[in-house]
Amino acid sequence: MIKADGKVFILNTKNTTYAFRVMETGQLEHLYYGRLIHEDEPSVLNEKRAFAPGNTVTYNPEHPELTLEDVRLETSAIGKGDFREPMVEVICADGSSTLDFVYDSYQVINCKPELQGLPSSYDEDDNAKTLEVTLKDKNHGFKLILSYSIFEECDVITRSARFVNSSEESVKLTRMLSMVLDYDKPGMKITSFHGSWTREMNKADVVLTAGKLVNSSFTGTSSNRCNPFFMVSEADTTETDGDVWGFNLVYSGNHYSASEVSPWGKTRVAYGINPQNFSWTLEAGEEFQAPEAVITYSGDGYRQMSLNMHDFVREHITRGTWKYKERPILINSWEASYFDFTDKSLVKLAKVAKDTGVELFVMDDGWFGERNDDKRALGDWDIVNKKKLPGGLEGLAKKINDLGLMFGLWVEPEMINVDSELYRKHPDWAIDIPGMDHAEGRNQRLLDLCNPEVVDYMIEAMSEVFATPGLSYIKWDMNRNFSDYYSKYLPAEKQQEVSHRYVLGFYRLLRTLAEKFPDILMEGCASGGNRFDLGALCYYPQIWASDNTDAVSRLTIQNGYSYAYPQSTYTAHVSACPNHQTLRVTPIESRFAVASFGVLGYELNLNDAKAEDIASVKAQIELYKKYRKTLQFGDFYRLKNGNIVEWSIVDKNKNTAVTMLMQREIMAGEQYLRIDQAGLDNDSKYHFFGRKLEYNLKGFGDLVNTVAPVHIKQDGVLHNVIAKFVKMPGESEDFVASGDTLNNVGVKLAQSFVGTGYNEQVRYFPDFGARLYFAEKI
Incomplete structure (x- = not known):
């Protein structure tokens, strides 16, 4: 519910209230975000000011009591006395950077609008309502439109912002975040999730009494180094008690969150696209859309915050045919054979898998061009390796389908090897700096998705692959972090736009294929969890959580994901022992127990497995199928985390x-x-x-x-x-x-x-x- 009169704005969900007002000087002052309140006289929430603190910059002579440095604001820029993290920074045509955004107007929209060029939340039932508040810069006439969408049943509010160059000259954005949120106290606990390849989502807590804490990625992706999701809570908040606010970003590129305590004990959270190496030039009349931020509040600890986020992701992020469809149990060929396989060896593996109850067979890397290792052939999707697959993709798919299994395929559409036919034809399509050495990653380079021609080509190439008769599943991989940011498609003055333009091109590629092939189940992967975010989940219903399949490691990894993401969104496999990432030996029933608390799959060479292990797999799959709906779509509870880990999932009807x-x-x-x-x-x-x-x-x-x-x-x-x-x-x-x-x-x-x-x-x-x-x- 939205209450708005142009002076005070109150946004209510089922259990929370978010409130702000227009100050006498036109800035938006944040008043409150927490438990649902019924306050008919919102002035009780206003901070009272008589004199500005010493050594501060006062806003103007008419308001000597006001320094923006000590106000909880809904947005902020530099130049008018607020020295905290800004939401927007620009370089104007005259070289100045000062902005002074004041209230202009508002409107309430009875739906959840889409964002231009970016994925965002949605509401199939049109129950969500959106408040748009337009601010106008007093100096240059720029407009800043703040959007707030209310998802009442999930206790979620989403925020985004749009910068409109309504002046008659160009302006360069050097920072454009999605939101700021100010608290009236210090000493908040900031919880973020960090790691690396095979070590994703390690939970870290910092109680911030002074200074600034930054969590960000600069890998070109949302990254396994630091997931976009984070929490702010009271220092003594527990799983079931205390105030906690959860934040996430519907974006798959470089992200940035800064939590900062002011000299007067206020804590600011600033959140959005990473401003490092970012700029965006807007000509007169052009506009820039920031990604959507997702926020939720719980007064009942981390558990309820997670349940809010899980419901929101299921209902308003994931979409399409597979939104609530039970996901098939798969076997992936990678750890069984790596690059060394033939048509016959794959079919042999599929036959054994079928006998255990597996429903989907996935052929991983190595099926195209001269792809016998990871040094060549990426990009050559039109060349099927006939030495391995004499009947091509269609021939193998038919053999797999004839066994009664769905057929799935691995692809890595965003990448190119220098040793490939595509690179030899189009070296200008790779992201690298002409005439300079290139820092490689996994022997490959990024295709320049800033270039519309490249995106169009890859849509065409992937459409041919996706149209393979009998194909039901795609594993979309991305094994490369960004380096040497440079697009040969863009002029020199726009090179700081590369990272964001790449993400926009990626979204166009993915969105087009998802709409063109709605029945194919797409699973995201980026060396495991290097791009696990809400933007990707708008197109992939599930994402490979980590390349680490070790059950003990997965306790930490999956526990970390559970704070923000429902278990239907992360996949987990039972693999061989000694484990291929850790060499640890764990019981096969333990491997299954952990993997069953995600979307279950197998990564075993069943051709070489012991009879008792095959019998175990068969019993496991039979059990999982019986409880699959509960395990994939029920409510997730973290009950113990230490030497003993306990998780529970309860179906929505509590049966x-x-x-x-x-x-x-x-x-x-x-x-x-x-x-x-x-x-x-x-x-x-x-x-x-x-x-x-x-x-x-x-x-x-x-x-x-x-x-x-x-x-x-x-x-x-x-x-x-x-x-x-x-x-x-x-x-x-x-x-x-x-x-x-x-x-x-x-x-x-x-x-x-x-x-x-x-x-x-x-x-x-x-x-x-x-x-x-x-x-x-x-």
């Missing part, structure tokens, strides 16, 4: 819950463990139970000799024979309890093994051990 426990390291002598639950209906009864598993006798080592009638040599012939036929029974958990009890008390599980005995009442829970538990409403 079913699936809960995972995983232990990183066994702690000697700790025999008791309680499983927590959340989100169940307090007034209903539930059947709570665990999986009934059996364990390899060899996991108990030499202890077998305490019960064996003859001595058994460890890993000897007799030991292996016995282990093949004799399994150790796992513990049983099966009872009925109320949702109230499960939510508030939890379940005390069977004791774990502590070295004094083992039977069916004892939990075998070694290093990296995991369990899945289920609660079904009676």
Whole structure:
């Protein structure tokens, strides 16, 4: 709901209120963002001013009490006394940079408009409303249009801004962020998510009492170094209690967020496109659209903030055929064969996969041109490697489809190798600086998506690939960070526009293909999570979360993603051990338990797998299919995070819950463990139970000799024979309890093994051990 009268603006969602006003001098003063309030007299929220602090710049002689440096503002620029992070910076035709934006007008739009050239949130039911406030620069006449869209049920507000050059001369934007938000206190906790390749989404907390904290990317993507999502909270906020604000950006390029404490104890958050190496020239009448920022507030801790964000992403970011369609379980050929495969080896793998219950077979890199390693052929999408695939893509697709499987394919459309036919024809299409050495990444260069001709060509080339009969899935990869920013398509004075123009070209390419092939499931990938953001999720319903498939590493990675992104958006695979990224060995059931809390897939060479592993995969897939809708689209709860990690997912009707426990390291002598639950209906009864598993006798080592009638040599012939036929029974958990009890008390599980005995009442829970538990409403 929007209340607006040209003086005060109040934006209400189901549980939150956002308020600001027009000051006497025309600036917009931020008043409040937090729990829903019903204030008929908003002046109670105004800060009272009598005299400006010493050593400050006062706004004008008529208001000597006002310094913009000590006002919570809705937008800010430089030149009028506010020395904090600005939202907009320019170089005007006369060389000056001062801007003075004051209120001009407003309008309320009864829908959620699209943004020009950029993906953004949407509302299929047209329940969202949008407030647009137009500000006008007193010096040059530029306009700045601030947009606020209200998604009441998700408790989300989105913000964006549009700069209009309504003067008669050109102006150069050197900073154009999407929003600023000012708090009236210091000491806020800033939580951001950092990492690198195979180490995505590590949570980091900083309590900011003074100074400035910047989280940004300059890789050309949203980056695995620092995801665009971050949180601001009270220092003592917990998972279930306290004030927290979540921020995300619908943008796939260089992003920037700065949190800064002023000398007077106010905290400013500035957020948008990274201004580093950025400028954009606007001629008279032209305008620039900043990306959309997403903000949500929860007074009930991080959990509710995450649930708000998850609902918003599902309802208002992801779209199309696969928005709420259950995602297929796939097997990917990469870790099974890398570049070394043939038509026959792929079909053999697909046959075994089909027998386990896999639904989608994906051929990864290596199917085109002379692509036998990562040094050549990127760009040669029209040349299928007939040595590997004599029948071409169509022939392989038919063989896979005839097995009863969907067929999927890996592509990397944004890249080019110097050793490729495309580069030899069009060296001007690569991003590099003529006559200068180029810093390479993974032996490849970026195609210049600033150039419309390149985008048009790649739309045509990918359309031919996407039109392969029988093709149902595309894995869209991007394995290269930006370096040597330079477009041979652009003149010298526009080279600081390259990073943003590339993103616009990427969106045009992706949007065109998504609209042209709406039934193909596209999965994003950028060396794993190097472009995991809301902009990409407008076109990919799911993204490969990390190239790291190690179950222990994935605990941290997937836990990090869960703060902002629903589990339907990140994919997770069960892979071989020793793991290809860490060499760690983990039980196959633990690998499955972690992977099932994303969109499940497999990355195993089933052709070489043991019979017992194939049997495990078959049982896992059967179980996952039974609970797939809950696991992919239910509400996600973080319940423990430490040596013991516990996650739970509850379906929207509160009929079913699936809960995972995983232990990183066994702690000697700790025999008791309680499983927590959340989100169940307090007034209903539930059947709570665990999986009934059996364990390899060899996991108990030499202890077998305490019960064996003859001595058994460890890993000897007799030991292996016995282990093949004799399994150790796992513990049983099966009872009925109320949702109230499960939510508030939890379940005390069977004791774990502590070295004094083992039977069916004892939990075998070694290093990296995991369990899945289920609660079904009676």
